[in-house]
Amino acid sequence: MRANVPRIYAKAGTDESGRPWYNMAKPETAGQAIEVMIYDDIGGWGLRAADFIRELKALDDGKSAITVAIDSDGGDVFDGFAISNALARLGDRCTVRIDGLAASAASVIACGAHRVVMAENTMMMIHNPWTWASGDAEELRKTADVLDKVTGGLLATYRAKAPKMDAATLKTMLDAETWLSPYEAVALGLADEISGTVQAKARALSPILAKYRKLPQALVEKDKPAETKADPAPQPPQEPAHNVAALAARLTQACIQAGHPQLAEKLIVSTALKDEATVAAEVSRIEAVSVLCQTAKLPELAGDYLAVGLGADAVRARLFDKLIAADVGEIDNCEPVPDATQTLARSPNSTEIYAARKGKPKATNQGSK
Structure with missing residues (x-):
């Protein structure tokens, strides 16, 4: 996620038809959910928040359920915040369905939904914001300050979705660039449900994805053509799984x-x-x-x-x-025995205390040492 302006993006352009890299489908019949697909970069020449929100507003009748399908490497953090907030305003009508990867700014968008559903073979990635910067020391310090503030926004977004997450643990996960399986995301509260697998389409490794430090090997190999396999033999019915x-x-x-x-x-x-x-x-x-x-x-x-x-x-x-x-010497779990030769502390002398309060000289106590 990139924080400062001007922003530089790793991908650019649209398809030959000139349509943006997302799709919204109005339901053909009443009662059906509005389908929204976010299948590429966030911000810049990819999915701009202004375009997304304008088109969503045009389709939304204020009653229909809205399903947002995500497979995105991430992108601009502020566009991510804007789209996430727009989804949050839809309330319980909005469900995000992660079909492949929800990384970086895409994970921010996902957490704006009332409900997040991940297929078993998908992933979510969270990390600290990053940017390109140039200038003198003072300019770079200002950029670092902006990044710190953006990190605060990320923490607020993730904790709004998963309020039981410990803030220190979450910050550690951002620092480490954490890739979450569906089970981990559900356990943390960043997702709500795990569905069946979704067939992942092969695609070239994007420049954004290539810059992540801990990219899982499974994602690196997504651009390789899938091997053709024969249909498996039918299996007998099995007992319900735990x-x-x-x-x-x-x-x-x-x-x-x-x-x-x-x-x-x-x-x-x-x-x-x-x-x-x-x-x-x-x-x-x-x-x-x-x-x-x-x-x-x-x-x-x-x-x-x-x-x-x-x-x-x-x-x-x-x-x-x-x-x-x-x-380390002898290991002993018992409490230490007091030293018999140690000088014991003297007991309080009531006569001295009384004399001190009255401003009188101390009385002699032969029993004192």
């Missing part, structure tokens, strides 16, 4: 509370969310390993131990070896 979203949310929340939100996706994959017992055991492992490392005053090791799958017993043994190697 609530995968709830299990993923539980595991993600445990990672966040332990201070390791970056491990959520890895642990979701490693457990395969097999069943409630598997997830419960993993949550117990997370809690036990975190407590052991904190007790040993080595909390920085918990993330690595959890990532490689160590259990409480293995972690306890490793921590013991590290403490012995560090020559």
Whole structure:
């Protein structure tokens, strides 16, 4: 997301018909939802907030539900704020459906909707705003101040959608450029529902997407042609699946509370969310390993131990070896015994206190030392 003016965009132009890079469809019959598709950059020569809001206002009858489908790498933060606020004003009539990627400014737009639905194979990315700048030291300081203020706007937008999110945790996620699976987004409150998969269309890697620091490999390979596969053989009916979203949310929340939100996706994959017992055991492992490392005053090791799958017993043994190697002396969890040779503090002398209040000289107390 770019904050200052003039803004420079990574993509430009429209299609051959001259239409903008989004589409709005008025329902053919009464009662149907108005469909809005945002499938490219936000701002500049892509989707401008002024055009979007003007066309939406022309279609909106004030009664129909509105569904906004998003697959966007992001773009200009102020256009994102404007569109997000416009969707928020629609109230519970507005639903955002993430069909591919909602990154950067596109995630801001998504959070303006009353309800956010993500397909299982989609992602959301949040990060700090960034920009190009030039000038002397004073000009660059002003630009940095603007970026800080924009960051405050991002925090407000995300927390409006997910009020239970801790502000410090959210800021850490912005600093780290965090890519969220649907399960993580639901657990955090940035999305409300997970739907079935949506077929992702191949597309070239955009210059905006290429600039992100932690781009998942799955998105890098989206421009490769899909392999042709034979239709799978029909499978016999299976028992109803357990609530995968709830299990993923539980595991993600445990990672966040332990201070390791970056491990959520890895642990979701490693457990395969097999069943409630598997997830419960993993949550117990997370809690036990975190407590052991904190007790040993080595909390920085918990993330690595959890990532490689160590259990409480293995972690306890490793921590013991590290403490012995560090020559910390005897490890004793008992409270220290008072030293018998230590001089005890004298008890209050009531005579002295009374004399001091009356302005009299201290009385001699032979029992005092």
